[in-house]
Amino acid sequence: QQQVKQSPQSLIVQKGGIPIINCAYENTAFDYFPWYQQFPGKGPALLIAIRPDVSEKKEGRFTISFNKSAKQFSLHIMDSQPGDSATYFCAASIENSGAGSYQLTFGKGTKLSVIP
Amino acid sequence: EPEVTQTPSHQVTQMGQEVILRCVPISNHLYFYWYRQILGQKVEFLVSFYNNEISEKSEIFDDQFSVERPDGSNFTLKIRSTKLEDSAMYFCASSDAESNEQFFGPGTRLTVL
Numbered sequence: 182q183q184q185v186k187q188s189p190q191s192l193i194v195q196k197g198g199i200p201i202i203n204c205a206y207e208n209t210a211f212d213y214f215p216w217y218q219q220f221p222g223k224g225p226a227l228l229i230a231i232r233p234d235v236s237e238k239k240e241g242r243f244t245i246s247f248n249k250s251a252k253q254f255s256l257h258i259m260d261s262q263p264g265d266s267a268t269y270f271c272a273a274s275i276e277n278s279g280a281g282s283y284q285l286t287f288g289k290g291t292k293l294s295v296i297p
Numbered sequence: 298e299p300e301v302t303q304t305p306s307h308q309v310t311q312m313g314q315e316v317i318l319r320c321v322p323i324s325n326h327l328y329f330y331w332y333r334q335i336l337g338q339k340v341e342f343l344v345s346f347y348n349n350e351i352s353e354k355s356e357i358f359d360d361q362f363s364v365e366r367p368d369g370s371n372f373t374l375k376i377r378s379t380k381l382e383d384s385a386m387y388f389c390a391s392s393d394a395e396s397n398e399q400f401f402g403p404g405t406r407l408t409v410l
Binding site: 213215217222223224225226227230270272274282283284285286287288289290 | 301328330332338339340341342345346347352353355388392397398399400401402403404
């Protein structure tokens with residue numbers, strides 16, 4: 182029930198295209214949904230995050246769509262560029278034990294390649 | 298821009314040896330985490346640490362693992378007797394008291410031979 186399922190595993194788009202990465206969760210207690218971008222040999226970097234009280238959040242070319250009833254959320258990358266080629270992870274968290282620490286549960290990742 | 302730093306970047310050890318992975322979280326952060334990522338797989342939570350004690354740990358974090366904040370800046374992960382399956386990237390992360398945005402370090406690649 183703690184799992185976050187992510188698809189697709191890999192994605193290839195042309196420059197300027199709009200890749201869409203989808204995630205689904207089971208645990209309705211999750212209340213924070215970040216997306217991380219990871220380049221080879223680097224740590225995950227926070228890209229954008231959303232809470233269940235909104236259905237969409239946009240930051241620059243990155244948009245999260247959130248469907249609370251379906252327990253799904255997705256990342257859209259507008260006008261994708263070769264520099265966006267990376268692995269993208271969705272994640273979810275829930276506050277634990279009242280201590281305020283947020284254990285992140287990650288999806289398996291999507292390797293995005295943007296072709297010039 | 299403040300960042301999480303980790304040392305060493307790569308650690309090679311023999312099976313059964315003890316290793317200590319070191320992290321310097323962002324200075325005003327209060328919550329600290331260790332995650333690991335086996336090559337090609339997803340990032341997995343190991344442990345969270347707040348107010349000088351473990352707040353949560355996963356089933357991966359067994360008796361062979363321990364964490365410590367030995368001073369006001371460092372946060373360490375110790376593996377007492379390494380196994381081959383401990384080979385992975387280990388990431389430290391930290392967050393402040395106001396949000397749960399976790400900032401990750403560049404990782405330590407642990408190779409157990």
